[in-house]
Amino acid sequence: MKIQIISSSDLGGGAARAAFRLHSALTAIRCSSNMLVSEKRSNQENVITKTNGFNKVLHRVLLYISRAIINCQKSRNNVLHSLCIFGDRKLFKEIIDSEPNVVNIHWHGNEALSIRQIAKINSPIVMTLHDMWSFCGTEHYNQDENDIRYEEGYHAGNRCKTDKGIDLDRFVWAYKKKKWKKQFTIVTPSNWLTSCAKNSALFDGWNVITIPNALNMEVYQPVDTQTARELLGLPLDKKLIGFGAFGDITDPRKGLDLLIECLSSGAFKYGDYECVVLGNANNDIISALPIKTNVLGHLNDDVSLKLFYNSLDVMVVPSRQENLPQTATEAQACGIPVVAFDVTGFPDVVEHKKTGYLAKAYDKDDLSDGIKWAIENKECITEHTRYRAVERWDSDKIARKYQQLFDNIDTNHKTMQ
Structure with a gap:
């Protein structure tokens, strides 16, 4: 055939x-x-x-x-x-x-x-x-x-x-x-x-x-966090919050404005947190993000993408609408918790408080709570996050x-x- x-x-x-x-x-x-x-x-x-x-x-x-x-x-x-x-x-x-x-x-x-x-x-x-x-x-x-x-x-x-x-x-x-x-x-x-x-x-x-x-699970899998950060030139001693898109990162549907509002809360204004952005981010975007931001640009090969996800403490996908976002499934395959809003296709990706956090629709305070929860619980949910990804998307x-x-x-x- x-x-x-x-x-x-x-x-x-x-x-x-x-x-x-x-x-x-x-x-x-x-x-x-x-x-x-x-x-x-x-x-x-x-x-x-x-x-x-x-x-x-x-x-x-x-x-x-x-x-x-x-x-x-x-x-x-x-x-x-x-x-x-x-x-x-x-x-x-x-x-x-x-x-x-x-x-x-x-x-x-x-x-x-x-x-x-x-x-x-x-x-x-x-x-x-x-x-x-x-x-x-x-x-x-x-x-x-x-x-x-x-x-x-x-x-x-x-x-x-x-x-x-x-x-x-x-x-x-x-x-x-x-x-x-x-x-x-x-x-x-x-x-x-x-x-x-x-x-x-x-x-x-x-x-x-x-x-x-x-999704090829032999490619997207957990690797050592410190190694991933060293290879990408990212800080070793910070809590890294990931965000990005394969298309236009400024598309209103992607929710960059909601992430900016969320990170503007007092919880992230201290030096412990930094943002890592996948995709094109101009100076206006960098200056709008209220915490220090590392821009990786477009990573087209799977190895670099795997390193990006494994360098993170949490991947945030604050979109208003998504089908089955691959930035979320790829992160989950690497054992990284994903935080998103409980809308559209995200319930298919994230199991609430088991592989990440589903915040109330467009509630920046709940999104903030979700990011903190995911960072605090990353180590104890990585294995289940990876297992569920293999079961669903292999x-x-x-x-x-x-x-x-x-x-x-x-x-x-x-x-x-």
């Missing part, structure tokens, strides 16, 4: 990393998997891109036009928005020509695949969601719990009254509904996103299941779940032919 995994990139961003890790895990159990991307960053032979030469220039032009069109809609929702109406023609042609048994589509933003192209794929489709875009309009996450257009269907009467310009969310949602007549299987990594997809007007009655993201286990799903879909497809 031939599996084709589709993603805009293989390493550019959290969703791309999740897709690449699944591809690697499937390959490791000898499942015939190829990964097809618009932007290739790895050196793996079975990661394929056809986006080069003139087609690469054309793709960038279409992406620029797509983003310009997005600006015609003025929305209070300031998360990422995507159209996906052009698509990469070479990537789509490769899918059609290779005739895979199953196509597993992951993050296809940046005009990797269009809504129309997905509808024209002949092979059975499994769509793995890494955010809410597939059943929303152009937005990748809804604004808040009161923003339920994706549940009702997008119409003029339920648009936010402060939004201006063309209602692109309504147009794109209606276009998906028109084109996606043939149902495909939906996979989400968290129970929260599964619930959202099942409650959506677009995927009502579709097959939606939960399979977490795969790449071999996740790959076999996907393999069984693909086998079932392929068998049913052949039976119906």
Whole structure:
């Protein structure tokens, strides 16, 4: 059986990393998997891109036009928005020509695949969601719990009254509904996103299941804290609080402002605590953080990331919305407690006061209490934290779940032919 995994990139961003890790895990159990991307960053032979030469220039032009069109809609929702109406023609042609048994589509933003192209794929489709875009309009996450257009269907009467310009969310949602007549299987990594997809007007009655993201536990595992700090040039005698993101660290959804408020409390103003930031942090961010901050920048290789997590006393992921954040699962695999808010996908990651702390939604004081609790209890919860991570996210286990799903879909497809 031939599996084709589709993603805009293989390493550019959290969703791309999740897709690449699944591809690697499937390959490791000898499942015939190829990964097809618009932007290739790895050196793996079975990661394929056809986006080069003139087609690469054309793709960038279409992406620029797509983003310009997005600006015609003025929305209070300031998360990422995507159209996906052009698509990469070479990537789509490769899918059609290779005739895979199953196509597993992951993050296809940046005009990797269009809504129309997905509808024209002949092979059975499994769509793995890494955010809410597939059943929303152009937005990748809804604004808040009161923003339920994706549940009702997008119409003029339920648009936010402060939004201006063309209602692109309504147009794109209606276009998906028109084109996606043939149902495909939906996979989400968290129970929260599964619930959202099942409650959506677009995927009502579709097959939606939960399979977490795969993580190589032989790579992400506990190592000596002092050694990790020495190799990264971090202080040996401080309580280190980690924060970071693979994407835009200033994205309001990531909750940097909430962390700043939390660390501004008196408990962290003494010299015992320092912050370690993963990702790009400019001088404004560094100066806004009320305690001394060590910036590591983007760490793209797994070894450096493992050292980052193992250097910490606690990893804080203060996001307002997340699916199954890999900064949290990676930290847990290294035995590091994670502190987050008790919202969206975090209950799938953190077992409260057993592998970390789930604070009341957006309560900076409770977040502060959680950080202190995690630091005080790190040593006695590390073993259970690691054990739970292996049980839930081990790449071999996740790959076999996907393999069984693909086998079932392929068998049913052949039976119906």
